[in-house]
Amino acid sequence: MYTEYRHEPFTDFTKEENQKEFLEALAKVKEDIGKEYPLIIGGKEVTTEEKLVSYNPCNKTEVIGSTSKASPKELDQAFAAAKEAFKTWSQTNPTARAELLFRAAAIMRRRKHEMSATVVKEAGKPWREADIEVAEGIDFMEYYGRQMIELKDGKKIVSRDGESNQYVYTSAGVAVTIPPWNFSAAIMIGTTVAPLVTGNTVLMKPAEPTPLIAAKFVDIMREAGVPDGVLNFVPGEPHEIGDYLVDHKDTALITFTGSKATGLRIMERAAKVQEGQQHLKRVLAEMGGKDTVVVDKEADVETAVEAIVTAAFNFSGQKCSAGSRAVIHEDLYDQVAERVVEETEKLTLGDSEKFENYLGPVINQKAYDKVTSYINIGKEEGKLLTGDESDDSTGYFIKPTIFGDLDPQARIMKEEIFGPVLALAKAKSYKEAIDIANNTEYGLTGAVISTNVENMEYAKRHFHVGNLYFNRNCTGAIVGYHPFGGFKLSGTDSKAGGPDHLLQYLLPKSISQAL
Ligand code: NAD
8 A cells, every 4th residue: 555645845944954955965966076977778777879968057168967868870779679678568567567656756756856956957947946946856656556456456447247348558559748847847747757657768858958857757667676678868959869769660659858949840750650650649848938927906915026026037937837927906016016026125136045035047948048038028028127137147046027018919928938038917807808818829827816716616617727727836746736737729738737747648448249
């Protein structure tokens, strides 16, 4: 028997001993600087000449480590290994597969600070958020393990006289996992272990800015006893191997999280049946967002301020769920805007290795250039209320920036920026605010700050998002508590960490026997 699922507790960094331990973990990660990780194919370490180098976004010339780079040649070997391993892994007792995840979760719990410190160093994520993210990775293993045990005997269907019927789940084949860098631990782990625990074998290609955390996770899975060929680690450049992974005839499933552009490209390419392919590929694609905090006129102002600031600036707004805009009833607009600016100006920006910094850098030069170009667009479209200071001399630092009085159709109101930029707009009525919140191609998360029960019910019916929150911010979904995924062009709404997520990696089989 297993304990009931509960999410992993977060580290309390107000305690001195926890701060001390975390500093030690950061120092340990630094000792590994320059370490090179191999590919893992069929259980073997494979070293290639070309390397994928990981840099510190706080200090852009600092190399943190590197991995070997896979080319189509190594991918072919990995597909062959995964196909072979599928024969036994898909027949392995589902409980044993779940237990593998429980063992890996236990190892990761013991190495939690080291994993979080790696996220701090490689993704520039502040301590607290890195800690929450690694806890989420552990949660995915604990939750999906239990979900698989529940599904192992299939679902009950009806039998009748002279006929016995069964409904069971079988594994699909070789899965390709393509995670983003912004949850380089949590999403990478979740989208790797979901196909694994359901009996599929995996080729995992981490996001190119964050291969080291993925290499460490693969180490943990090997320590936990993942059989050879079941999990293959194939980092590489997406323009060199992305299409190859997606197009390959042996790819049965693709679990992707990232931008809309890449997700749509993957969906389109995966739809084409390749020579020798005898199945249709399934694609889970979780993509971008343009998420809104709506403030009703009947709302607690301080709750609204807290929700808006947290949703906009946690991890420098680099979340698909970031509340990058707030639509505020005109009666409260001035008051809320003023307090949001006040609170934002208290936020500290700097090296993520220092606990006191609330915000770290954005991930790389490409992101820095994109975000600063949106700040220039914002200056033309709205009124600059605070921010607009950036510096990429050592790392990619952008001060939290807020624009007010936006037209709902403005670009910074509708396009995903993925940085610390917040747009504020005024609505004449609550219903108009919900209409504005629905005015983009995305439908991922949203929050409503209101004390009016009818208005809250209205949002449940009309605010078209996959994750709706009341009187809190719109980020920070927890596995098993807030199944996560979006509507519209935010993706296939696969609801990561939800009770039916695993079904997407399984083929249901109906069996009927005449008696
Ligand atoms: P991205 O699309 O650039 O990259 C995501 C992954 O796709 C990376 O592993 C990348 O290497 C890979 N990739 C890129 N081109 C590819 C190709 N042609 N073929 C195959 N793989 C390819 O996105 P990103 O910058 O890493 O992540 C940021 C985006 O992710 C944002 O839009 C954000 O909203 C989204 N995101 C969504 C969710 C969600 O759950 N909906 C969660 C996190 C991030």
